[in-house]
Amino acid sequence: MRIGLIGTGRIGAFHSAVLARDPRVESLLVADAAPGRAAELADRVGARALPSVDAVFTAGVDALVVTAATAAHAELIGRGARAGLPVFCEKPIALDLPGTLAALAEVEAAGTVLQLGFQRRFDAGYAAARAAVRAGTLGRLHTVRAMTSDPAPPPAAYLPLSGGLYRDCLVHDFDILRWVTGREVTEVYATGSDAGPAMFREAGDVDTAAVLLTLDDSTLATATATRCNGAGYDVRMELAGEAGQLAVGLDARTPLTSVEPHGPAAPDKPWPGFLERFAPAYEAELAAFVDVVRGELANPCDGREALHALRIAEACELSRAQRRVVPLAEIPGG
Numbered sequence: 224m225r226i227g228l229i230g231t232g233r234i235g236a237f238h239s240a241v242l243a244r245d246p247r248v249e250s251l252l253v254a255d256a257a258p259g260r261a262a263e264l265a266d267r268v269g270a271r272a273l274p275s276v277d278a279v280f281t282a283g284v285d286a287l288v289v290t291a292a293t294a295a296h297a298e299l300i301g302r303g304a305r306a307g308l309p310v311f312c313e314k315p316i317a318l319d320l321p322g323t324l325a326a327l328a329e330v331e332a333a334g335t336v337l338q339l340g341f342q343r344r345f346d347a348g349y350a351a352a353r354a355a356v357r358a359g360t361l362g363r364l365h366t367v368r369a370m371t372s373d374p375a376p377p378p379a380a381y382l383p384l385s386g387g388l389y390r391d392c393l394v395h396d397f398d399i400l401r402w403v404t405g406r407e408v409t410e411v412y413a414t415g416s417d418a419g420p421a422m423f424r425e426a427g428d429v430d431t432a433a434v435l436l437t438l439d440d441s442t443l444a445t446a447t448a449t450r451c452n453g454a455g456y457d458v459r460m461e462l463a464g465e466a467g468q469l470a471v472g473l474d475a476r477t478p479l480t481s482v483e484p485h486g487p488a489a490p491d492k493p494w495p496g497f498l499e500r501f502a503p504a505y506e507a508e509l510a511a512f513v514d515v516v517r518g519e520l521a522n523p524c525d526g527r528e529a530l531h532a533l534r535i536a537e538a539c540e541l542s543r544a545q546r547r548v549v550p551l552a553e554i555p556g557g
Contacts, residue, residue, distance in 0.1 A: 224248050224516065227284035229276055229299055230291030231255040231264040234313060234505075237498055238290055241509050243268040248513065254279050256291070280306050286516040287311070288509075293318060293384065297326040300526075304333035311512040313340040314394065316529045318386035320537060320556050323530055330526055337526035338512050343399045343458075344524055345507035348471040352462055353403045355469060362466025367404065367444040369396040369460045372452035374478075374495065376419070382426035388415065388448055389432060389536040389543075396446040397436075398532040399460065406438040407531075410550045413539035419451050434539055454478035455493030456500055476500075530556055 226248055228239055242251050251270040255261040258274055265272035273279055280302060287303040289296055289312040297317040303310040316323045330337045343349050355361060371392055385391040415429030423430045431449040438444060455478030460471040478493035494500040514520035534556055538549040551557065
């Protein structure tokens, strides 16, 4: 098997290392808009560097992994589809609905596979929570609380390109909420604060956000996110039902301190970031993609899952701007 990978930044480097040590991958060919970066990464992981992004599509690869800048995702997905290649792409497909729908239309027209990188679906904790909900262990589910807290803001130059906190960060919580509960979101009410660093106000973004979501079985969910959680990287989900409750992401490295006399203290080594927290999940999703390419597994995260999560994020942006509840039926693409 020959896999082409486009984009050699932080996540591209991680994925390259994972694929390079997969014994089922005979050769890994990496490319980047900056050829020097591709050559450096190839030397480091034992891959072959290509001179340009275009060269990937003439190199005879069997599949494509897209870890390039977000603005390039939709175009590369389309090129991969037209070349008849199975494609794995980190989220998002695009930062807007038209771009997302256009890329999905290309994949559908070509009849190819697009697997999206929602890595939380491959995390052991979230998988166990999903199984518990499906088994009825919690009884009737009535409340879900999801959160994503980054330890420090991204570079200021990233914010205008990110799509905003709802599309860039909370979209993971929206996806995993649907996946764990098996329910659809029917309406949202969202608010946000830009009271932190000035770069968020300058970018028209917020550094902290909170969303109330109603699911189609009347389960209530909240999702919160912040870019300014100095205690460490904190991603959790709590699910409460009439018969029990459980938590995902609560472990010895969760950056949470109890003030109760016998409660847990702050961890010595809190999670520093998403790659450390979700490393096994990232590896599992790529292993699954190789299985998909080999015809041994059905697509575990179809590209349309990105559309569902993005529609929720779009509803949140509209809700924040207009200070009202927004039914998902108002958002195109459903």
